[in-house]
Amino acid sequence: MNTERCFHCNEPVPDGFNFSLNFDGRARSFCCAGCLAVADTIISSNLADYYRFRTEPAGKASAMPDSLRAELANFDAPDVLANVSHQQGELTEIELSVSGISCAACAWLIEKQLRKSSAVHQVNVNSATARCHLVWNSAQTPLSNLLNSLANIGYQASPFVADKEEQLFKTELSRFLKRLAVSGIMSMQVMMLAIALYFGDYSGIEASHQGYLRWISLFLTLPVVLYAALPFVSSAWRGIKARQLNMDVPVSLAIYYTFFASAYATAFNTGEVYFESVCMFTFLLQLGKFFEYRARARAREATGNLLKIMPVSATLLVNGQPQIVSARRLKQGDVIILRPGETIAADGEVSSGQSSADESMLTGEYRPVAKGIGDKVLAGSVNHDGLLEIKVTTPLQASRLGQIIKLQQRTLSQKPAVLQKTDTLARYFVERLLLIAAATFVLWYFWLDADRAFWVTLSVLVATCPCALSLAAPTAVTCALASLNRRGVLIKNSAVLDVLPQLSYLVFDKTGTLTEGRFSVSSVEILADDYSQAEALDLIANLEAYSEHPIARAFNSYRTSTLPLAQTQIHIGAGISAICNGQHIKVGSAAFCAVTQQHNAMVYLSVNDRNIAAIQLQDGVRPEVPGLLQMLRQQGYRLMMLTGDSSAQADELQRQLQFDAMVKGCSPEQKVTEINRLVAAGQKVLMLGDGINDNPGFHAAHVSVTLQSGSDLSKNQADVVLLQPSIGLLAELLSGSSRAQRIIKQNLRWSVGYNLLIIPLAVAGFVSPYIAVLGMSFSSLLVVSNSLRLLKK
Amino acid sequence: MSIIYVLIPIAILFVLIGLTVFFWAVRSKQFEDLDKEGFSILFDEDNTGDTEKDDKTTP
Numbered sequence: 001m002n003t004e005r006c007f008h009c010n011e012p013v014p015d016g017f018n019f020s021l022n023f024d025g026r027a028r029s030f031c032c033a034g035c036l037a038v039a040d041t042i043i044s045s046n047l048a049d050y051y052r053f054r055t056e057p058a059g060k061a062s063a064m065p066d067s068l069r070a071e072l073a074n075f076d077a078p079d080v081l082a083n084v085s086h087q088q089g090e091l092t093e094i095e096l097s098v099s100g101i102s103c104a105a106c107a108w109l110i111e112k113q114l115r116k117s118s119a120v121h122q123v124n125v126n127s128a129t130a131r132c133h134l135v136w137n138s139a140q141t142p143l144s145n146l147l148n149s150l151a152n153i154g155y156q157a158s159p160f161v162a163d164k165e166e167q168l169f170k171t172e173l174s175r176f177l178k179r180l181a182v183s184g185i186m187s188m189q190v191m192m193l194a195i196a197l198y199f200g201d202y203s204g205i206e207a208s209h210q211g212y213l214r215w216i217s218l219f220l221t222l223p224v225v226l227y228a229a230l231p232f233v234s235s236a237w238r239g240i241k242a243r244q245l246n247m248d249v250p251v252s253l254a255i256y257y258t259f260f261a262s263a264y265a266t267a268f269n270t271g272e273v274y275f276e277s278v279c280m281f282t283f284l285l286q287l288g289k290f291f292e293y294r295a296r297a298r299a300r301e302a303t304g305n306l307l308k309i310m311p312v313s314a315t316l317l318v319n320g321q322p323q324i325v326s327a328r329r330l331k332q333g334d335v336i337i338l339r340p341g342e343t344i345a346a347d348g349e350v351s352s353g354q355s356s357a358d359e360s361m362l363t364g365e366y367r368p369v370a371k372g373i374g375d376k377v378l379a380g381s382v383n384h385d386g387l388l389e390i391k392v393t394t395p396l397q398a399s400r401l402g403q404i405i406k407l408q409q410r411t412l413s414q415k416p417a418v419l420q421k422t423d424t425l426a427r428y429f430v431e432r433l434l435l436i437a438a439a440t441f442v443l444w445y446f447w448l449d450a451d452r453a454f455w456v457t458l459s460v461l462v463a464t465c466p467c468a469l470s471l472a473a474p475t476a477v478t479c480a481l482a483s484l485n486r487r488g489v490l491i492k493n494s495a496v497l498d499v500l501p502q503l504s505y506l507v508f509d510k511t512g513t514l515t516e517g518r519f520s521v522s523s524v525e526i527l528a529d530d531y532s533q534a535e536a537l538d539l540i541a542n543l544e545a546y547s548e549h550p551i552a553r554a555f556n557s558y559r560t561s562t563l564p565l566a567q568t569q570i571h572i573g574a575g576i577s578a579i580c581n582g583q584h585i586k587v588g589s590a591a592f593c594a595v596t597q598q599h600n601a602m603v604y605l606s607v608n609d610r611n612i613a614a615i616q617l618q619d620g621v622r623p624e625v626p627g628l629l630q631m632l633r634q635q636g637y638r639l640m641m642l643t644g645d646s647s648a649q650a651d652e653l654q655r656q657l658q659f660d661a662m663v664k665g666c667s668p669e670q671k672v673t674e675i676n677r678l679v680a681a682g683q684k685v686l687m688l689g690d691g692i693n694d695n696p697g698f699h700a701a702h703v704s705v706t707l708q709s710g711s712d713l714s715k716n717q718a719d720v721v722l723l724q725p726s727i728g729l730l731a732e733l734l735s736g737s738s739r740a741q742r743i744i745k746q747n748l749r750w751s752v753g754y755n756l757l758i759i760p761l762a763v764a765g766f767v768s769p770y771i772a773v774l775g776m777s778f779s780s781l782l783v784v785s786n787s788l789r790l791l792k793k
Numbered sequence: 794m795s796i797i798y799v800l801i802p803i804a805i806l807f808v809l810i811g812l813t814v815f816f817w818a819v820r821s822k823q824f825e826d827l828d829k830e831g832f833s834i835l836f837d838e839d840n841t842g843d844t845e846k847d848d849k850t851t852p
Contacts, residue, residue: 053835104832124822127829174819181815189808209794216801220808 003346006031008039008154010057023048038154047112048151072144072151074313075159077324080386081143085157090139091121096132097160098150103127106155113153117141132157139339176290183228183286186220187279193217194276207269214266217275225259229282231289236599241449250430251470254461255282271455277776284471284784287478313620314345317389331390338388343380347394350375355386429469429755437461440763452765460762463772468754475787479741483791488545489733493719496703500737502684506632506730507675507701509689510643514657514729515619517690517709519554522618525601534560536613540605543568543576543587551603554617583607618649621656624728629657631731638683642671644693671697688727705730743790747783754779 004013007021007028038058042050074080085094098110107125110132114123119141124133136146143159150157193213193256200210226407232255236248258274264270316325317335330336335351339605344357356368358733359381368384371377377390379399396402440460444453481491491497508514524533532538541559544552546568568578573590586606590597593606601614629639640661643650650664663674675697678685687694687701690709695717698704704720709725722729722737758775761767767775818824 031794049835053832104829107829108832125829126825174824177819177824178816181812181819185808185812189805209797212798212801216805220805 004029006035007051008035008058022680023051035154037413038152041152042109042154045108045113045116047109050105050109054103056102058102058106058229059100072147073142074315074324074455075147076144077313079326079329080313080324081138083326083328085138088523090136090137091135092138092143093133093135094143096124096134096157098132098155098157100155101125101127101130108154109153110150110316113149114146117146117149120146131160173293176286176293179231180286180290182285183224183279183283187230187276187283189220190217190279191276193220197273211266211269214262214273215276217273218263218266221259221262221275221278224279224282225255228286229255232282232285235392250282250433251285253430256619257458257461260289273457281780283396284780285474285586285743288348289474315339327396330395332392332395334392336390336392338383340383340386342383344383344390346379346390346392346396347399348377348390348392350377351389351391353386353388355388356384358382358384390725429518436759436763441764454709456762456765459772460759463755463758463762463767463775468751468776468783469748471780471783472751473744475784476740476743476747476790479787479790480736480743484733484736487729487732487736488722488724489729489736490721490723491719491733492721496719497737497740499684499702500734501741503637503686503703503734505638505640505643505683505685507640507678507685507687507697508659509694510645510653511619511643511686512690512709514625514641514653515621517619519551519617520620521554521558521615522620523616525614525616527613531612533613534558536605537615539580539585539601539607540587540613540615542580543578543585544574551617584609621653622727624726627659628728628731629659635734640674640678642666642674642697644668644691668693668696669750672700675700682710688730705733740790743787747786750786751779751783 002220003726005011006013008022009031011031013019013031019033019036020027021036021039021043022028023039030038032038033169038543039051042048047461075084081092085092087093101107101110104127107127110125114120114134116130117136120134120135121137122135122768125131134146137142147157169740193216197210197213197217199205199207200213229252232248232252236252236538239249239274244618255278257777259278261271262273262275262278286554313324314327314330315322315337316330317323317337319593322337330346336345336348338355339354348758350371350373352373356370357377358368359378366712371598373389376393377388378401379396380401389476394400437457437460441453444450446457477497480497484491492540511517521537524537526533526536537555537558538560541555541557542561542563542565544555545559546552564582567581568576569579571588571592572590575586576586577584577586580584584607586593586609587603590604593604594609595604595606595611595614603615604611605613605615632639638660641650641654641657641659643662644666645663650662655663663670666674673693675685675687679700679702686700686703686705687697688705689695689697690707694706698706698717698719703720704718705720705722707725708721708723720733722733754775758767758772761771823830
């Protein structure tokens with residue numbers, strides 16, 4: 001085996017390849033012409049610092065086909081450009097999604113490369129989200145030139161339209177940061193002063209100093225209650241308006257009541273002040289909310305590249321002349337032309353031409369579907385190899401793709417309501433607390449001691465302040481999210497932590513989820529005596545090394561030697577031919593190799609027109625699947641497989657893995673129906689899938705999980721994203737959530753128990769406000785440190 | 794101890810300056826990509842003209 005690795009992308013250099021370049025005084029080898037060209041461009045344009053400082057190898061740079069380069073020119077049409085960018089005077093502002101960014105050095109490289117053009121006014125690359133913000137003069141340099149210059153250094157960029165929701169997320173996130181800063185920094189200041197006041201109480205303090213420190217604390221707490229704590233108030237207000245007391249009602253009550261009582265004490269120089277509690281409380285609660293929000297925002301940004309699916313432009317035939325228009329403008333009856341590699345922009349019928357289309361985005365099936373005259377094609381699928389002329393039957397918005405997206409939005413509102421435990425607890429508590437406080441005040445004012453009424457009521461409210469109660473769940477959830485994230489499980493919707501421990505039914509998609517989502521060799525039939533299986537596969541692998549087709553990748557690992565090939569030719573949609581040691585070799589479909597079709601075989605090998613081997617390819621099961629299913633079954637979950645595949649492979653898999661139920665040939669609607677049936681039967685359902693066809697089902701299920709390799713749309717929609725290519729993380733998710741649940745229960749038990757104990761004492765007037773605040777802080781601390789246990793391990 | 798009547802307001806002034814700087818940093822999007830900025834010091838900035846141009850167009 002050759003251990004030499006490509007200087008650019010760090011993939012093994014295949015034997016017999018001889019691409020090398022001098023850099024920093026050493027010859028560096030490359031795995032392919034693409035990587036060599038990219039590295040050459042980078043080094044010769046003085047950007048070699050990239051190689052010195054990068055922390056991750058670059059992605060393999062496949063040479064960009066001319067057809068794709070031509071497609072970039074589509075973005076220059078004013079009609080299309082206007083759809084994806086903003087005009088600011090003579091400058092154009094655009095957001096690009098860049099694929100191939102692996103580390104921060106890439107961001108630097110891209111910025112440098114773009115700044116070389118004098119038309120570029122501003123460029124800012126975000127390496128975390130793989131986005132590029134570009135402002136340039138489109139009259140001076142067309143967009144396609146800039147995109148081409150990026151392609152030269154190995155990055156493929158395409159225009160991106162962030163949806164409104166994402167914009168909102170962004171502004172909200174920076175608002176969160178500011179609020180956190182205000183409450184955090186002010187907490188430190190106020191706490192510093194509080195220590196002085198505490199010491200003053202023990203060792204004596206001049207009344208003027210005490211008053212001064214209190215006024216300063218009051219002044220510093222103002223921004224916290226007037227700015228940082230506002231989200232709690234608005235949420236509480238929304239709750240009250242909807243006649244639903246939520247957790248934010250007692251939180252805001254506690255913040256403002258404590259603040260005003262302290263302000264009163266400051267102004268009239270009596271009683272105690274609790275400014276530091278107000279600040280700390282606000283800060284801790286904000287922190288929890290911020291972490292959850294950031295996890296969601298990050299997941300959205302990194303995955304929200306919807307434009308790759310939604311086609312932007314199309315080539316319309318007007319009076320026989322091709323003309324590039326925006327995909328949204330297509331009407332029924334229009335005729336569009338599709339070159340190989342282009343995304344189909346509307347549902348339609350093939351009116352001329354022959355090709356195959358990749359519909360995996362919509363159906364989850366990776367096998368290309370043959371398309372001839374009269375066949376229907378779907379928007380969002382990719383034309384593989386032939387030129388097609390398509391008569392539009394349904395415009396983009398109403399197309400199958402558009403419908404699936406709409407179906408999702410509709411099912412979104414039907415998501416089974418998750419019972420928010422703390423919210424119901426809070427509702428129960430707040431009502432009674434307010435009643436008890438009011439009763440205490442009345443009791444003391446009229447019957448016991450009118451002078452003490454105010455302070456006793458205050459200590460009732462402070463002692464029973466549901467701080468610990470309201471910190472109980474959020475802190476545990478935050479810690480659980482963080483620790484799962486570290487293990488490669490990204491939870492976007494923290495409400496699922498509540499449901500996960502109650503799950504009873506797990507639903508799996510097949511292709512790409514249980515299986516690898518790519519082809520591998522499943523059986524080889526040798527039809528001639530003079531070739532062994534290894535020899536035949538080696539021969540095929542040598543030829544397939546020239547192809548980028550998904551089928552070709554299946555043979556990569558079977559290559560054991562380097563054969564001298566001559567006149568290698570790729571026949572699109574058919575196969576590859578070459579001459580080796582004077583023999584004419586063909587690898588490809590049955591028709592291409594001129595042999596008879598064998599049962600189920602997809603790839604044939606012929607030497608001098610003699611059939612040597614027939615190979616069946618299969619989408620192999622992920623290695624961790626059998627073990628995982630075994631474990632889940634032992635834990636008492638019921639398992640189900642829903643697949644869009646109707647072939648025998650589904651039955652084969654069912655025989656292997658023994659699901660409790662299996663439905664094959666499912667349309668997205670059927671998947672929803674199946675899941676709804678389970679939900680109606682009282683099951684708590686988790687859905688694990690990766691394709692767009694699973695998305696409607698995601699919303700029907702209680703919890704949806706997708707894989708990093710899944711489509712962007714599904715990552716956008718799912719509650720949970722598994723960040724490593726292993727569905728074994730599902731076990732981590734389940735165990736992590738039940739641990740979190742346990743901690744939440746402990747926290748709730750403690751805080752409720754504490755409150756029940758302290759109320760009678762406070763009402764009876766035994767608890768001075770001082771002790772009340774100590775008790776409150778202590779139980780909050782206990783709850784927070786209990787939650788922090790989740791971060792260990 | 795009357796020095797605290799001077800020192801504490803000065804301390805508060807610094808806190809306010811710190812907060813203003815933080816707000817400015819958030820507004821100019823410095824918290825959006827924390828990886829990249831750490832790297833920027835490693836690379837030679839050979840054409841300074843470009844960065845100046847950037848500053849002007851930054852809203």
